[in-house]
Amino acid sequence: MSLEKVSSNKAFDGELVKYKFKSDALGGLDANFNLFLPANAAEGNKVPLLTYLAGLTCTEDNGAQKGHFLGPAAKEGIAILFPDTSPRGAGIEGETDSWDFGVGAGFYLNATHPKWAKHYNMLTHITIELPQVLETAGLPIDFKRQSIFGHSMGGHGALTLYLNSVLQGTKQYRSVSAFAPISNPVNCPWGQKAFSGYLQGGVDEARDKYDATELIKKLGKEPVHVLVDYGTADNFYKNGQLLPENFLKAARDTGYDEVQVRVRAQEGYDHSYYFISTFGEDHIHFHANFLKA
Amino acid sequence: MSLEKVSSNKAFDGELVKYKFKSDALGGLDANFNLFLPANAAEGNKVPLLTYLAGLTCTEDNGAQKGHFLGPAAKEGIAILFPDTSPRGAGIEGETDSWDFGVGAGFYLNATHPKWAKHYNMLTHITIELPQVLETAGLPIDFKRQSIFGHSMGGHGALTLYLNSVLQGTKQYRSVSAFAPISNPVNCPWGQKAFSGYLQGGVDEARDKYDATELIKKLGKEPVHVLVDYGTADNFYKNGQLLPENFLKAARDTGYDEVQVRVRAQEGYDHSYYFISTFGEDHIHFHANFLKA
Numbered sequence: 001m002s003l004e005k006v007s008s009n010k011a012f013d014g015e016l017v018k019y020k021f022k023s024d025a026l027g028g029l030d031a032n033f034n035l036f037l038p039a040n041a042a043e044g045n046k047v048p049l050l051t052y053l054a055g056l057t058c059t060e061d062n063g064a065q066k067g068h069f070l071g072p073a074a075k076e077g078i079a080i081l082f083p084d085t086s087p088r089g090a091g092i093e094g095e096t097d098s099w100d101f102g103v104g105a106g107f108y109l110n111a112t113h114p115k116w117a118k119h120y121n122m123l124t125h126i127t128i129e130l131p132q133v134l135e136t137a138g139l140p141i142d143f144k145r146q147s148i149f150g151h152s153m154g155g156h157g158a159l160t161l162y163l164n165s166v167l168q169g170t171k172q173y174r175s176v177s178a179f180a181p182i183s184n185p186v187n188c189p190w191g192q193k194a195f196s197g198y199l200q201g202g203v204d205e206a207r208d209k210y211d212a213t214e215l216i217k218k219l220g221k222e223p224v225h226v227l228v229d230y231g232t233a234d235n236f237y238k239n240g241q242l243l244p245e246n247f248l249k250a251a252r253d254t255g256y257d258e259v260q261v262r263v264r265a266q267e268g269y270d271h272s273y274y275f276i277s278t279f280g281e282d283h284i285h286f287h288a289n290f291l292k293a
Numbered sequence: 294m295s296l297e298k299v300s301s302n303k304a305f306d307g308e309l310v311k312y313k314f315k316s317d318a319l320g321g322l323d324a325n326f327n328l329f330l331p332a333n334a335a336e337g338n339k340v341p342l343l344t345y346l347a348g349l350t351c352t353e354d355n356g357a358q359k360g361h362f363l364g365p366a367a368k369e370g371i372a373i374l375f376p377d378t379s380p381r382g383a384g385i386e387g388e389t390d391s392w393d394f395g396v397g398a399g400f401y402l403n404a405t406h407p408k409w410a411k412h413y414n415m416l417t418h419i420t421i422e423l424p425q426v427l428e429t430a431g432l433p434i435d436f437k438r439q440s441i442f443g444h445s446m447g448g449h450g451a452l453t454l455y456l457n458s459v460l461q462g463t464k465q466y467r468s469v470s471a472f473a474p475i476s477n478p479v480n481c482p483w484g485q486k487a488f489s490g491y492l493q494g495g496v497d498e499a500r501d502k503y504d505a506t507e508l509i510k511k512l513g514k515e516p517v518h519v520l521v522d523y524g525t526a527d528n529f530y531k532n533g534q535l536l537p538e539n540f541l542k543a544a545r546d547t548g549y550d551e552v553q554v555r556v557r558a559q560e561g562y563d564h565s566y567y568f569i570s571t572f573g574e575d576h577i578h579f580h581a582n583f584l585k586a
Binding site: 277 | 302303304305306309358359361363364524526561562563565566567568570571574
């Protein structure tokens, strides 16, 4: 799993590097990711890691270019990892037919359907493989201080990876935030399509592992740190793809108050990176509270 | 010249709107632009206007999405106009053959070669037509307070439009700034190719009107407000396409000191929007000094 440097850009006094490596989790395919290291990162000064999961159709570049995360992360001294959103080049029949399934739409799960199980394992790729690859490469990151955030499908990914880490007691992530997350995917068309395709057990198999609203119902005593923003003018929200209200209700029913699970409806904002960039700095500061504690 | 709203995104409490109109300056073709209006803009509170000119291959979207300008502009209460970089759809033979000439590469001049003269008039489009279109539409902008900035080819555009406005005494722009501008185009391959194509008199015709280094030599007594940043790791700089040192020398020879013409070499930065975004806030603040004076 040796890393190849694809490109490098200085930004905000730090460095954004695009890397490539052969990914075991993704069935041996080449995987790209971007890593932003702030200027203060050094062998003697390992920095916390915040992972950003992008949404449908995106790559490792969208968040880095349009999220407005690098400036605030540079100020806070936090690294940001930008993975891709799916394997690329698996050559599976139909994988490029839809914009919301297959390439660009890995949904941050491990596929169990035989057709997809060899390559579509973004869950392992994000939670296990990438941290290992970074550590093996000797990058100055303190893996004991990790948090995660994401947008839309990536918001779903961030919430489910975080909540599972709390449920399983691994505590891999200290905090989670999401922009317009798919918050209850077993009850929306995007999630139902993805789960029916990737999982042998379909939507039923997903309920237990890959649905933030279902996952938070299983918690209650463990402290959590969750921030969610969505826009009231978001057409995907209006069309019932996001369902943050279901997640919010489940969190409150479980006993989490506004300090532990904060869900904010942002008046007039839509699903775009203009929305994300508006609240990007705020999310970085939210995570910095926990990453630097 | 009635405006059609193409799309609208709330951002940083303000609004970014993409408009379309039939452009006389561009020979009747449809022209797009983005306009960011901060939340405080209103009929009774007209705001200053900062125009951003993008570089080769770009559109009205690049600066809006990747420049990190909107947040600082929102805080300062400044509108930003993002024009396109050339006419589109003129159907002129060869106009899409190169990435550095024709479509996406209008060079912010008025073409005099008969082949291009009907459509390639970005100078008039930016300086006269767009302000008129905005004013006619009743948008809450104070046209007496304008500044201009840009990147690469757009840095060339910003510098030449500004310096010409000083020379001609129109004072259309109060200040100019540029990221990695093509600063002496008559002496670089990009400029020579563009001028040879668009102008009947070729490079000689350009010397007088479209070269920042030549233009600043004609000044000296008039106060100017110029900020230029370029990166020392910028390959186009290294390959002699930008020549900011020529512009700097001409400015100093003319008698302008560091307060009036500031040219900064930014160690290790390249030509990308990661460079621009790093210094975007700084440039907005620079202009705010003059726009809000």
